[in-house]
Amino acid sequence: MTEEPSNDAGLGLWLACVEQLSQDLPEQQFNTWIKPLTAVVAEDFSKVTVYVANRFKLDWIRAQYAARISGLLEDLYGHPVALELALAQRESVVRTYVRPMQSERSSPAEAPTLMPVNAGSGEATSPAFRNRLNSALTFETLVEGTANRMARSAAMHVAGSPGHLYNPLFIYGGVGLGKTHLVHAVGNQLLKDKPDAKVLYIHAEQFVSDVVKAYQRRTFDEFKERYHSLDLLLIDDVQFFANKDRTQEEFFNAFEALLAKKSHIVMTSDTYPKGLTNIHERLVSRFDSGLTVAIEPPELEMRVAILINKARAENAEMPEEVAFFVAKNVRSNVRELEGALRKILAYSRFNQKEVSIQLAREALRDLLSIQNRQISVENIQKTVADYYKIKVADMYSKKRPASIARPRQIAMYLAKELTQKSLPEIGELFGGRDHTTVLHAVRKIAAERQQLTELNQQLHVLEQTLKG
Numbered sequence: 022m023t024e025e026p027s028n029d030a031g032l033g034l035w036l037a038c039v040e041q042l043s044q045d046l047p048e049q050q051f052n053t054w055i056k057p058l059t060a061v062v063a064e065d066f067s068k069v070t071v072y073v074a075n076r077f078k079l080d081w082i083r084a085q086y087a088a089r090i091s092g093l094l095e096d097l098y099g100h101p102v103a104l105e106l107a108l109a110q111r112e113s114v115v116r117t118y119v120r121p122m123q124s125e126r127s128s129p130a131e132a133p134t135l136m137p138v139n140a141g142s143g144e145a146t147s148p149a150f151r152n153r154l155n156s157a158l159t160f161e162t163l164v165e166g167t168a169n170r171m172a173r174s175a176a177m178h179v180a181g182s183p184g185h186l187y188n189p190l191f192i193y194g195g196v197g198l199g200k201t202h203l204v205h206a207v208g209n210q211l212l213k214d215k216p217d218a219k220v221l222y223i224h225a226e227q228f229v230s231d232v233v234k235a236y237q238r239r240t241f242d243e244f245k246e247r248y249h250s251l252d253l254l255l256i257d258d259v260q261f262f263a264n265k266d267r268t269q270e271e272f273f274n275a276f277e278a279l280l281a282k283k284s285h286i287v288m289t290s291d292t293y294p295k296g297l298t299n300i301h302e303r304l305v306s307r308f309d310s311g312l313t314v315a316i317e318p319p320e321l322e323m324r325v326a327i328l329i330n331k332a333r334a335e336n337a338e339m340p341e342e343v344a345f346f347v348a349k350n351v352r353s354n355v356r357e358l359e360g361a362l363r364k365i366l367a368y369s370r371f372n373q374k375e376v377s378i379q380l381a382r383e384a385l386r387d388l389l390s391i392q393n394r395q396i397s398v399e400n401i402q403k404t405v406a407d408y409y410k411i412k413v414a415d416m417y418s419k420k421r422p423a424s425i426a427r428p429r430q431i432a433m434y435l436a437k438e439l440t441q442k443s444l445p446e447i448g449e450l451f452g453g454r455d456h457t458t459v460l461h462a463v464r465k466i467a468a469e470r471q472q473l474t475e476l477n478q479q480l481h482v483l484e485q486t487l488k489g
């Protein structure tokens with residue numbers, strides 16, 4: 022196969038791979054190993070050749086990152102992609118682009134989102150004070166829902182008047198639920214209002230490494246100057262302080278200094294303060310001394326809205342029924358939703374087909390087959406209730422208005438169609454109804470389905486969703 026220069030679609034997907042790695046890997050690792058890479062994507066997307074500056078780096082990348090890159094590429098392209106690692110020729114001018122590191126985007130000199138980088142070129146010079154904020158993570162791009170409403174409004178309050186209420190603000194929740202996004206949003210919002218404010222976003226692991234460096238190099242004055250002079254400190258994943266006594270002590274000092282001068286501190290963690298282990302009590306009690314708020318897993322409507330918004334941000338359209346199908350099947354967290362969306366969009370581009378439920382089902386084949394869900398009557402009731410925006414309890418209730426009775430009949434029809442249950446069993450599960458009631462519903466919906474295109478379409482969406 023010939024290696025034509027990368028076409029734009031192929032290159033875009035390689036960029037998405039790099040972007041993903043920039044988020045997954047610690048900044049230093051990303052800058053050292055991934056950022057200097059260049060790539061050529063074969064015309065038919067079957068192979069990506071990645072050029073590495075020297076033999077040592079090539080071996081290292083093969084050992085440490087090749088499997089991960091392959092996996093990501095497969096996810097992104099929607100089919101297995103051969104990954105070839107090659108030494109960059111001295112004179113080769115390989116077409117490649119690396120997105121600037123997120124924290125560097127705030128530098129006005131680096132306005133374009135894509136910047137060409139030749140193999141082996143060093144790192145971009147960074148401004149003297151790097152706030153490490155990702156300017157894309159703002160309140161505007163953070164979809165609001167019941168799951169994050171409190172955390173979001175507390176964070177907006179802090180961004181609007183830092184140093185007052187809710188100090189420190191402690192945000193906790195499971196992985197991929199938007200904690201990092203929210204703290205970046207606080208920083209970005211404050212800088213928008215007060216461009217001179219000294220804001221720093223830092224991951225707790227980076228703080229640990231800063232403490233270690235300050236000890237090794239005996240540069241504690243600089244360290245203190247850096248941290249104690251901030252107006253807003255955003256620190257992510259403080260559970261990483263566990264068992265790091267020295268770091269905890271330094272953080273305690275920074276904490277006290279910042280609060281004393283009415284600077285604001287926003288922290289995130291995977292658990293609430295008292296749930297943290299191996300962190301000194303005096304620190305834990307300080308974590309809990311302002312406002313502690315949780316972020317919950319997003320509810321269905323929020324997942325649908327996130328998918329539609331993210332697709333739009335990628336200049337793609339995701340019809341609501343497809344978003345509904347995906348949101349029903351990917352429930353755990355937003356990062357996984359994003360992964361599913363990426364797969365669907367890549368699959369659609371690769372096959373040059375419009376995004377539809379059928380296409381989403383094909384693109385997410387692996388993910389859906391893992392779930393391998395048995396369709397239960399309960400699941401049907403819940404899905405139909407969600408879809409028609411009625412309460413699940415109405416599936417068993419005696420209420421008769423059409424807005425409730427009709428979805429209930431639809432659920433009975435689907436229960437008959439998609440499960441092995443008998444009519445009396447289904448009746449029982451719908452609040453102890455008689456089997457003749459179920460039979461009537463099944464016949465009525467089956468007949469109407471032949472006549473009414475809209476109903477047929479709705480049933481189609483529900484079936485696809487339930488079959489996963």
Ligand SMILES: Nc1ncnc2c1ncn2[C@@H]1O[C@H](COP(=O)(O)OP(=O)(O)OP(=O)(O)O)[C@@H](O)[C@H]1O
Pocket residue numbers: 158162163164165169194195196197198199200201202203327355356359
């Ligand atoms: N409500 C939301 N609206 C839009 N995007 C969201 C929302 N919540 C999360 N995201 C996106 O989901 C991804 C994961 O979120 P984020 O990294 O903030 O999670 P996290 O809670 O910090 O996870 P971890 O604990 O693994 O670091 C990000 O790309 C983020 O932009």
